[in-house]
Amino acid sequence: MINSRKTDHLEICAQKDVESGNPGFDCIELDARSNPGADFKAVDTSTKFLGKKFRFPLMFEAVSGGTRKAGEFNKSLASIAQEYGLGFGVGSQRAMIEDKSVADTFKVRDVAPDIFLVANIGAVQLNYGYGVEQCREAVESIEADALALHFNPLQEVFQPEGDTNFYDLTKKVNEVCRKLKVPVIAKGVGNGLNLADVEKLDVDAIDVGGVGGTSWAIIESGRSGNGCRLFDDFGVPTVECLLELGELGKPLIASGGVRSGVDAAKSIALGASLAGVALPLVKNYFSGGAKAVEKWLSQFMFEFKTSMFLTGSFKVEDLRGKVLL
Ligand SMILES: Cc1cc2nc3c(=O)[nH]c(=O)nc-3n(C[C@H](O)[C@H](O)[C@H](O)COP(=O)(O)O)c2cc1C
Known part of the structure; x- marks a missing residue:
């Protein structure tokens, strides 16, 4: 059942328009400089996140695993992450x-020994028999550097077979945070994360997964035939998540509708440490393979580097605050 659902997700995302919201x-605009003050060639895109080095501040976000096709996708994307010094979930x-x-189908360390690798479990599973043991297994089996616990209540409600009991999860998530040896990331999946919920979590970082990109209401209603369109863009938009969750002082990943290197630069200007993308990887991979993903990535990197240069930012951290709201 899980594998056929994951296959549906990949196929629907590869073939259909599944984005909604803004x-x-x-x-917002980047604070443009007319005289950046140094050479474009001096722009350095390297950074650190949760103690791990990145050559470029981008995560390839959690997408798949569980089938042969998904395993090939994971290996291919992780190899690219290794080559360009990115993160991968x-x-x-x-x-x-x-x-x-x-x-x-989840193991990628043979092709990506050095990347920041993130394991992934639905937080709601902590109410369906999962605990610290399963979280540890998820991390150790793939030699991950961190665990993402995703919060996807809308997706679960739209899934005919969804797990919808989110009762008292905070306590269980915090137990995982206390007992796991690696950092834990609270992760949205396209509906954003709400400050009042996230501030109670003892997580080490937050991947916002805001509204404006992939919409699980569209994907799941496409599978089930549920005609309700009222939740296609329901939740907190990505930029709003960054502004609200920034006050927690924890490292943030900006994801949900990040579609260009300029969006990534704006995210970092707004306080994120990394940007994250999922849907463009699926669309490019299933239309043109790894080559198409690399072509998309090189354009994204050019846009990001150019945004850094044109704001007089020669290190990633120099981008902070260089935004006009
Ligand atoms: C086909 C597909 C499968 C996904 N599966 C997962 C998953 O298993 N776990 C998870 O945390 N997020 C999952 N996501 C959500 C992404 O990691 C990401 O948070 C979300 O799609 C927003 O980014 P985007 O707008 O760039 O797609 C999936 C996304 C896509 C497109």
């Missing part, structure tokens, strides 16, 4: 925790 990047590892025979 992440908010078009409402595998999709929900519930499939491999419930069926050990698919564990290999």
